[in-house]
Amino acid sequence: MQASISLSMASPAIIRSDCAVEFFSINASKPLNLRFCGLRREALGSTALKQLDSSRVVSSRRKQSKKLSASLSSNGSPSKGFDYDLVIIGAGVGGHGAALHAVEKGLKTAIIEGDVVGGTCVNRGCVPSKALLAVSGRMRELQSEHHLKALGLQSHNSQEPLGYFKVSAAGYDRQGVADHANNLASKIRNNLTNSMKAIGVDILTGVGTILGPQKVKYGKVGFSDNVITAKDIIIATGSIPFVPKGIEVDGKTVITSDHALKLEFVPDWIAIVGSGYIGLEFSDVYTALGSEVTFVEALDQLMPGFDPEIGKLAQRVLINPRKIDYHTGVFASKITPAKDGKPVTIELIDAKTKEPKDTLEVDAALIATGRAPFTKGLGLENINVATQRGFVPVDERMQVLDTDGNLVRHLYCIGDANGKMMLAHAASAQGISVVEKVCGKDHVLNHLSIPAACFTHPEISMVGLTEPQAREKSEKEGFEISVAKTSFKANTKALAENEGEGIAKLIYRPDNGEILGVHIFGLHAADLIHEASNAIALGTRIQDIKFAVHAHPTLSEVLDELFKSAKVSL
């Protein structure tokens, strides 16, 4: 079956190779968005080659998909009579990844978007925040006179060194920084839209609602709804910032990441509620731009999601030396925006006893307490599905489960809406996995192979299990684990950059060389993690990967050293 697909796909690819060139010239900056959102690059490459003009190949594709579903439908449900093979509700990174892969697989695909293409990642998340973090990284370099001097660079306003010294202050234009973030988001959004249009994905505007099995309506408010049918439906509606009870968001002084990314003002003192990825990245941005930051964290430790050892080191580098203080083990029970000349007030209560603990008065508060699934109005009740804390329940193949725990046929949910792993590239990977499945190739995504990164300066990245998680698993399943560590201080490239602060940590099974988790804190950690995540995804063992050669001198040698320092007893 699969062989026949690839054969029939291969021939048009050759015929249309001339169009491929044209496609790339139109969307020259296209690969950029892929990198930002962590999509699979090869998915695009093959898409571009094989499926350029969907209208021209529609008939052949339809044939293929019929052939496909006919052979798949051992239970006898034909795909004949559907408007689409696949309808995706939500054009975020997850939906985009699924759409691209679906077209590649020959499915007639539509994507419904009620807001803007690109979703949270592109418009209100990873993408604009990277623009702000790029600014913060450069600010930090320019502000670190000592660091510059160590490299032999001179700043112009150093004084005669007798007496007091002034640090030359790097300045910034807030609106300029905000524009950079906004421009980047619109550029990536256009790239994303064009990439789907170019391969013939129908982009339907409006809010999508499931009417029944394989039936969806969409439409703008005030307009009549359109009803379409599809053989398979993917819910990819994503998430919105989670705001706990008692917190009044006014969008000015009490804000979420949605507002913060617009950088409408840089407060002197901002409290950040939550010290996960979002909070940490914003603390990096705000402190670089001159704000002082107070973290409010409900758990007993800052950065609770990270491997404890990495978190501790990160705290020493990213928190302690900066203008940041923190309250841990407390909830922000009530936050009132600034008004009538009064500051933002934050009432803190003990996370365990609920006793009032303290009151903070700050210029602004950023609520970074995580994200809540955006699944309201999806019409799930029409198909007997109930959300759990807002999340759509799914099995390991992203198939939606109904209230009785039975599979809802032809309905899938990917990304933040299912809550399995709330990362843009995880959503995309899940989407690709679903498309594989509906095309007849059973696929289960290994979430332990999905890397995560926090783009502070320096960056933090991880894949797989943390050390405590690995220990728990090893005790349950009865195997040994070992930990290996290498320092950036021993890496030539890191030292050349004068950025020796950092560590890479490997958690593995010494008996068979399986990689259980890798955690990196240091220069370009987010780019370095992929060697480890690919190894986990492909099942590569340490005893094999340690023979892979790394260019010298590069930061990648940190991982090379890490694998070489592991002791596998084989």
Place this chain on the structure above:
Amino acid sequence: MAGLLNIGTTFIPSSSNLLRNPNSLPSLRTNNPSNKTLIQAKIREIFMPALSSTMTEGKIVSWVKSEGDKLSKGESVVVVESDKADMDVETFYDGYLAAIMVEEGGVAAVGSAIALLAETEDEISEARSKANSSSPSAVVAETKMEKPQETVASIPPPPSPVKVSVPIAVSASSIHPASEGGKRIVASPYAKKLAKDLKVDLGSVVGSGPMGRIVAKDVEAAAAAAAAVVVSGAAPESPKPVAQSAPAKVSGSPGIELGSVVPFTTMQGAVSRNMVESLNVPTFRVGYTITTDALDALYKKIKSKGVTMTALLAKATALALAKHPVVNSSCRDGNSFTYNSSINIAVAVAIDGGLITPVLQDADKVDIYTLSRKWKELVDKARAKQLQPHEYNTGTFTLSNLGMFGVDRFDAILPPGTVSYSTSNSELLTLQRSLQGAIMAVGASQPSVVATKDGRIGMKSQMQVNVTADHRVIYGADLASFLQTLAKIIEDPKDLTL
């Protein structure tokens, strides 16, 4: 990084580490010569070790041993978190862990006691009572430093050790609308950090930020005011010149409550003792006015090659000292001259509210360009708090310049000496006499109307220098001829660039 470094440290951090941090001033605790006799200590203090060159305080991650546990030499006692890593700290003595003075999670300054170690079981209770008597200060590192050195079991604690009672200063706190009449202190995160570093009590700081919030500059102002109250910034811990004061931000002094009596902080107490100690050295002063037109012209000419005025002055002084070795000598025992073999010019630099004296070694021999580069390097290191001890405590003559503040003349105090510990044994104490017999205060060079011998009146740039010297070894005529030589060199500075 935890676990990678497993360095067993001694109980006593090396003197170099102690001296490096001008704020912690740990050497002063044992600045009492009577301690020399107390070698038979049975109860030892376990100190917070310096685990890295930049560490100023450490956090107790966990106590590996509990009170009453028997310890043998080399065993891990406590895990300390420094600015860089967690490290196990081992004991260098056998004995019993008698009393833990800083609990897990507590923070203590490098060199302050964190526990008591008794040699025998009988002494445990004694040690505990001692620990209790000082327990109020046990958690707050800086107040603990006040505790007089008492490593001897047989001597009862002094009647009433002057403890710093942390002023709660309810009334003086910020006028913040929501601070509930001063009960709550509202300070920004950086202000809190600075207050901790500069040892400023936030309760006594008046906030100038939005809605009366205390911000960083309020803390800095309070610290500057406090420093100005202390005898002009005396740096007690080493051969640092004493007459340097932090640039006077005295006016306004918002942290001071008029009509109140405020006890010395640790640092202020140390300064006070060292200043009294300096009275044991019979000093005298000789001043001189030097015309700097030629020097200024030379500076202008070679400035582009990276030469600094500091290096020029140091070089000139060194060349003059080479011709007057007695001014480069010191009196260490009251009975002899010690002629220093090299001419090392220490230059006082005010830094981060403190003061340090980077040393230009062999300043008479090193050429002016190398000297200038060396000076830049030293200043960078000083600012990064990375000076090695030999880079700041080997001066044989000190230059102190307040000219950049417009000061035209002042007078420096000759630092009496430097205390150093033996690195491995807390009881050993040597009071090393200063290497230097003189210090020179340099004022601003400014245009003056000058009458010359040929009856003309002209405009010349002049600066006043004032040397303070130890009269046991350096006499008036020595200084006079030294200054004459110096003036000649500065007024005809061609030798400086040789």
